[in-house]
Amino acid sequence: EDQVTQSPEALRLQEGESSSLNCSYTVSGLRGLFWYRQDPGKGPEFLFTLYSAGEEKEKERLKATLTKKESFLHITAPKPEDSATYLCAVQAGISFNKFYFGSGTKLNVKP
Amino acid sequence: SQTIHQWPATLVQPVGSPLSLECTVEGTSNPNLYWYRQAAGRGLQLLFYSVGIGQISSEVPQNLSASRPQDRQFILSSKKLLLSDSGFYLCAYTRQGAGSYGYTFGSGTRLTVV
Numbered sequence: 295e296d297q298v299t300q301s302p303e304a305l306r307l308q309e310g311e312s313s314s315l316n317c318s319y320t321v322s323g324l325r326g327l328f329w330y331r332q333d334p335g336k337g338p339e340f341l342f343t344l345y346s347a348g349e350e351k352e353k354e355r356l357k358a359t360l361t362k363k364e365s366f367l368h369i370t371a372p373k374p375e376d377s378a379t380y381l382c383a384v385q386a387g388i389s390f391n392k393f394y395f396g397s398g399t400k401l402n403v404k405p
Numbered sequence: 406s407q408t409i410h411q412w413p414a415t416l417v418q419p420v421g422s423p424l425s426l427e428c429t430v431e432g433t434s435n436p437n438l439y440w441y442r443q444a445a446g447r448g449l450q451l452l453f454y455s456v457g458i459g460q461i462s463s464e465v466p467q468n469l470s471a472s473r474p475q476d477r478q479f480i481l482s483s484k485k486l487l488l489s490d491s492g493f494y495l496c497a498y499t500r501q502g503a504g505s506y507g508y509t510f511g512s513g514t515r516l517t518v519v
Binding site for chain 1: 411447448449451454464493495497507508509510511512513515
């Protein structure tokens, strides 16, 4: 069964304390892995798409990487405004119209 | 530009009452449309998706139904709400044949069934 698992469920960081979020997946025929940011009470906002192992994408303090089994979202020197829930989703197999979501990592950055 | 509108933002409904949530997309034709539900502290659960007018696929058998009366309109309905229908409902779309950007989500509807 296709599955996407995110860890940790919650992460508390001090401002400037770098860390990484993990998204592991067990799917057949990966087409793409997506990272989203979700603020409380709002819809998820697109961050990155990764298509193949070894690929990396960067945006400000965020960097996403992909291997054959997992993806990492690295946060360098985070600021309080980076506090949000980060979701990853996988597009895989013949069900190209469907995406499988992890349950998210809730990040809290303290000033 | 492409945008997605979803309303209402919040809704409090009694058990047994009907439900209608509406979602419209602008700036793209023949999008794939989706309804998701997000329970508190949990991931997104795919409820319905549609690849064209009148074409609805249901992912989870439950008290809800969906319809697509127009190309860029997607409606989520229920005849009689249950307490378990409470949650955060998200509409989303993807462009046909364009996987680069994944989903674009609406702003969501917080439904509380009392």
